[in-house]
Amino acid sequence: MDSYLELSHVTIDFPTPNGPFRALDKVKLSIEKGEFISLIGHSGCGKSTVLNIIAGLHQATEGGVILNGKEVSEPGPDRAVVFQNHSLLPWMTAYENVELAVKQVFKNQKSKEEMKEWIEHNLELVHMSHAMDKRPDELSGGMKQRVGIARALSMEPKVMLMDEPFGALDALTRAHMQDSLMEIQAELNNTVIMITHDVDEAVLLSDRIVMMTNGPAATVGEILKVDLERPRDRLALAEVPEYNHYRAEVVRFLHERYKNPEAEEEADSGSDVDAETAMASEEKAEVQDKQKKEDDAPVLYAVND
Numbered sequence: 158m159d160s161y162l163e164l165s166h167v168t169i170d171f172p173t174p175n176g177p178f179r180a181l182d183k184v185k186l187s188i189e190k191g192e193f194i195s196l197i198g199h200s201g202c203g204k205s206t207v208l209n210i211i212a213g214l215h216q217a218t219e220g221g222v223i224l225n226g227k228e229v230s231e232p233g234p235d236r237a238v239v240f241q242n243h244s245l246l247p248w249m250t251a252y253e254n255v256e257l258a259v260k261q262v263f264k265n266q267k268s269k270e271e272m273k274e275w276i277e278h279n280l281e282l283v284h285m286s287h288a289m290d291k292r293p294d295e296l297s298g299g300m301k302q303r304v305g306i307a308r309a310l311s312m313e314p315k316v317m318l319m320d321e322p323f324g325a326l327d328a329l330t331r332a333h334m335q336d337s338l339m340e341i342q343a344e345l346n347n348t349v350i351m352i353t354h355d356v357d358e359a360v361l362l363s364d365r366i367v368m369m370t371n372g373p374a375a376t377v378g379e380i381l382k383v384d385l386e387r388p389r390d391r392l393a394l395a396e397v398p399e400y401n402h403y404r405a406e407v408v409r410f411l412h413e414r415y416k417n418p419e420a421e422e423e424a425d426s427g428s429d430v431d432a433e434t435a436m437a438s439e440e441k442a443e444v445q446d447k448q449k450k451e452d453d454a455p456v457l458y459a460v461n462d
């Protein structure tokens with residue numbers, strides 16, 4: 158079977174002072190062109206590592222990644238990455254940030270005028286035409302993420318890799334961004350792999366939700382196919398039994414089958430099963446950030462360029 162993007166038996170051992178640390182063990186996943194896949198799992202299970210391997214930032218110790226018939230061995234413009242914290246250059250305007258990527262990819266293919274049109278078109282797709290001459294410090298968090306998405310789209314990547322792209326945004330902005338992403342997806346039919354902590358976001362956006370087991374040696378636990386008609390409307394879906402069923406399936410996986418190992422240690426405090434979803438999203442982002450710093454502590458890897 159030839160799928161568009163194939164992860165076959167991806168295993169990675171990170172060298173540590175105490176010997177090799179197996180973060181992922183035989184991760185197997187086939188993705189079709191145009192699919193929207195969410196990766197969900199507890200903090201530290203290896204989601205970013207999966208994405209970084211597809212991006213070519215990490216090399217698998219065993220197994221590998223094939224994209225459109227070609228083995229992935231290094232980063233390339235056919236795999237655009239969008240991170241939680243935008244990685245825009247602060248001294249450049251929104252337009253110039255997108256221009257940088259467009260020049261890199263299309264310098265020998267598009268004329269100056271075509272490049273300008275293409276940059277403007279991509280900023281329009283994310284509803285940022287009105288602010289294209291602003292620099293990142295003049296833009297809100299949501300607007301910066303929009304520019305980051307425009308920049309990724311402008312490269313016409315084979316796959317968009319998104320690592321908790323809306324994780325640091327407030328709930329309302331996040332909802333707008335999800336709607337925009339669905340709109341873009343309906344228009345362009347991109348292949349997307351997005352990491353999220355948010356069950357509703359995963360169900361709303363995905364064709365399939367890939368649920369990862371806890372680490373170390375994490376792997377794909379279950380894959381849930383989300384058969385909800387598109388376009389999807391968040392308000393209408395709240396009343397749809399299938400939507401709630403999918404949601405419950407993910408919650409069950411995360412909180413029954415593969416409990417948060419960190420939460421388990423603190424057990425007995427009668428903690429809410431679905432605390433993560435109930436938490437206000439700003440608070441959630443803060444906790445995640447803190448957790449991330451702790452998790453990643455002496456480890457530094459290429460997250461923000």
Ligand SMILES: Nc1ncnc2c1ncn2[C@@H]1O[C@H](COP(=O)(O)OP(=O)(O)O)[C@@H](O)[C@H]1O
Nearest residue numbers: 171180199200201202203204205206452456458
């Ligand atoms: N470069 C690295 N060196 C050593 N350990 C790493 C490295 N990158 C990630 N890890 C470890 O691999 C595991 C998975 O990390 P990560 O993919 O960032 O998890 P997630 O994105 O699911 O929160 C964690 O235990 C993390 O500490």
Ligand SMILES: [Mg+2]
Nearest residue numbers: 204205206320
């Ligand atoms: Mg991560």
